[in-house]
Amino acid sequence: MNETINLQRNHRSIRKFEDKSLSKEQIKTIVESAQSASTSSFIQAYSIIGVTDYEKKEKLAQLAGNQSYVARNGHFFLFCADFFRHELIGEMEGKNVQASLESTEKFMVALIDTALAAQNAALAAESMGLGICYIGGIRNHLEEVCELLKIPSRVLPLFGLAVGYPEKMTDKKPRLPYEHVYHENEYEQNEEEYRNQLETYNKIISNYYAERTNGERKDTWTSQMANMLEKHTRMSMKEFVDMKGFNRR
Structure with missing residues (x-):
């Protein structure tokens, strides 16, 4: 490299x-x-x-x-x-x-x-x-x-x-697996494979947090994302963007 x-x-x-x-x-x-x-x-x-x-x-x-x-x-x-x-x-x-x-x-x-x-x-x-x-x-x-x-x-x-x-x-925080991000020629849509990759990544992230916090934190990436996305944050952004003169058409 x-x-x-x-x-x-x-x-x-x-x-x-x-x-x-x-x-x-x-x-x-x-x-x-x-x-x-x-x-x-x-x-x-x-x-x-x-x-x-x-x-x-x-x-x-x-x-x-x-x-x-x-x-x-x-x-x-x-x-x-x-x-x-x-x-x-x-x-x-x-x-x-x-x-x-x-x-x-x-x-x-x-x-x-x-x-x-x-x-x-x-x-x-x-x-x-x-x-x-x-x-x-x-x-x-x-x-x-x-x-x-x-x-x-x-x-x-x-x-x-x-x-x-x-x-x-x-x-350094571990990123998603290469195979989960890179698609060749067409978008891979095998949901079972996707879930398996996410479960593997969850274990990596959970271990990462456990090592950094002496076991006090062990949450997974999918739980983080689901909890974050469930919350309705900055929901007035569209109106603000429009007010600033962007994305009106």
């Missing part, structure tokens, strides 16, 4: 960072790496907000579900789907772009572009010996996040990325 593949395969989320800020050069390198990601039709439908104000970071931590590492890290990046500049482009060029910007297709493009950029940023940070943690909790209270960071219409905050110097390295 080469260095890049080893880096990718050794990823783990870091939730405890040293009290040390990233340098301006590190931040610029991470953002420029994000910008080097693939982008559909060169549309570049995202923006990144770096949050350095400690009071704002503390507020974001609270809004994200009291996750302390949102405030205590080397730098906090907020990744946003962004068509604000594209609306201006329509005005500059005298073109009616509203229907396109509000389409489900362009909504998907913006989400994918943002995710690709963020993963480039994450890999760049990890290649520098930094740790990262994606923060989906910022979607808990998006109106307050937008107000706090003065985010306009046509810009949709998707997730945060906490980056910093790891204070403690966590164990």
Whole structure:
């Protein structure tokens, strides 16, 4: 394996960072790496907000579900789907772009572009010996996040990325089996085989938690997912997305 593949395969989320800020050069390198990601039709439908104000970071931590590492890290990046500049482009060029910007297709493009950029940023940070943690909790209270960071219409905050110097390295969490994820030529739909693979993975995950917690935790992956999916969380997201000018058509 080469260095890049080893880096990718050794990823783990870091939730405890040293009290040390990233340098301006590190931040610029991470953002420029994000910008080097693939982008559909060169549309570049995202923006990144770096949050350095400690009071704002503390507020974001609270809004994200009291996750302390949102405030205590080397730098906090907020990744946003962004068509604000594209609306201006329509005005500059005298073109009616509203229907396109509000389409489900362009909504998907913006989400994918943002995710690709963020993963480039994450890999760049990890290649520098930094740790990262994606923060989906910022979607808990998006109106307050937008107000706090003065985010306009046509810009949709998707997730945060906490980056910093790891204070403690966590164990690598086992992923689903290769055979369960990779399909060749057609989608494998053998439910019995699927269930067997999931049962095997459940044992792996249960053992992983038991080893980390000295037997205090032994839950399985399928129980985690079922419990999580049974809860109705962020069910007003469609209305918020529409209000921001996305996915209306």
